[in-house]
Amino acid sequence: MHILIVEDEKGIMDFLKQGLEEENFTISTATDGAEGLKKALELSVDLVLLDWMLPKMQGIDVCRNIRLEKQNLPIIFLTAKDTVQETIEGLKAGANDYIKKPFSFEELLERIKIHFRSKDEITTLTLGNITIDKSQYKTFVDQKEVILTQREFELLEYLIKNKGKVCTRTHIIEDVWDIHFDYDTGVIDVFMNSIRKKLNLTKERELIKTIRGVGYIANEI
Amino acid sequence: MHILIVEDEKGIMDFLKQGLEEENFTISTATDGAEGLKKALELSVDLVLLDWMLPKMQGIDVCRNIRLEKQNLPIIFLTAKDTVQETIEGLKAGANDYIKKPFSFEELLERIKIHFRSKDEITTLTLGNITIDKSQYKTFVDQKEVILTQREFELLEYLIKNKGKVCTRTHIIEDVWDIHFDYDTGVIDVFMNSIRKKLNLTKERELIKTIRGVGYIANEI
DNA sequence: TTGCAGATTAAGCAAAAATTAAGTTAGACT
DNA sequence: AGTCTAACTTAATTTTTGCTTAATCTGCAA
Known part of the structure; x- marks a missing residue:
């Protein structure tokens, strides 16, 4: 399973990348919104982890643009802020889930798994x-x-x-x-x-x- | 679309029922875990809103039991507590989402819609x-x-x-x-x-x- | 009232699906 | 390798379904 991480803070990016690779996911990365959008559309990605605040293009706009092309690609927002209004905005823009920083890696992992659950694991x-x-x-x-x-x-x-x-x-x-x-x-x-x-x-x-x-x-x- | 609400606090139940009915969902209700499980399995439900703390059977057990029978039925937990550990437990038990009380109705609505997004429409x-x-x-x-x-x-x-x-x-x-x-x-x-x-x-x-x-x-x- | 367009009905017919049987292939066992 | 068996495919037959036609009926408009 191939996950795209779009995140500009190097610390978080490394933490995510390493953790998810240990769980045997394939990881691609992007450090700004424009690059993130490009990769989300071009690569055969199965899920996107998307930071809210990004250089070049806000996360929410990246989300909207991904949705235009790929309706079924799961998108999970990572956000530092936690206002209800933002959450709602994100969900309306087509995100599938939303997780607040700082988050536990285990929770993130479970939320990621949810989106793959239906795919193939159910026997x-x-x-x-x-x-x-x-x-x-x-x-x-x-x-x-x-x-x-x-x-x-x-x-x-x-x-x-x-x-x-x-x-x-x-x-x-x-x-x-x-x-x-x-x-x-x-x-x-x-x-x-x-x-x-x-x-x-x-x-x-x-x-x-x-x-x-x-x-x-x-x-x- | 048919939603089952499993919740023992009357105030919250009424609030949810009324709000969701206004959005044109069909609503069924249950006030304890055992009843909730029964209805989830017997009725043709499209989504379950499940309280964490319930009489007769804990929400998480209801969730596990639903999963045994219905793999594709979306389950959203409503929880008063907000420990990471609980969240993770819920997700592991097969829940699809998790929302913390007190929640805004709008956010809940968006989260519900996510699960219906892919389904019907268009056809x-x-x-x-x-x-x-x-x-x-x-x-x-x-x-x-x-x-x-x-x-x-x-x-x-x-x-x-x-x-x-x-x-x-x-x-x-x-x-x-x-x-x-x-x-x-x-x-x-x-x-x-x-x-x-x-x-x-x-x-x-x-x-x-x-x-x-x-x-x-x-x-x- | 008469004529015509549309509604209704029933029957014939053709195509699709169900069923059955026979032929073919592939894998297991000696 | 040769034989046997189970599974898959093809082919032939029967059954079912529903499309079409055609004949008749109804009602509106000139």
């Missing part, structure tokens, strides 16, 4: 009474294990990850089968069929719905 | 009490789902996108059916009919008007 996903465990490649219906093959598992995982969103056939073939050209056999149907059978999904318990002409969608009932 | 369109969600291919009338076929959905989407503008038959056939030559069967009429029926559009609730000799227009009343 179990659920859909209704179905639970899948990525780390063990196991599937359960009402706590009872059901044996799925690898493809079946991957397809189910994909649907659950995108719970509530329609998965088009094209996307499924691309993301689950990794086929990047026009492709149409009945593979998806066949797997969908066997998943439904194994998981006991009937017309009444329709956790996976077919969207005719489009694809499929997983949904709690 | 939903509305016309009166009708809402359509493109990402789910779903249609709601007064929050209750109505099943439309794909063509019906596309036609409705087209009308809502052009809300307030007249859609001529020619344009509809071109843009929705993708037919680029002179064409006249009753297809549009047939679909308009079934849409109106499914959405309960009567002469009185005429969200979609017929412009005789021209086409149709969608309009809030």
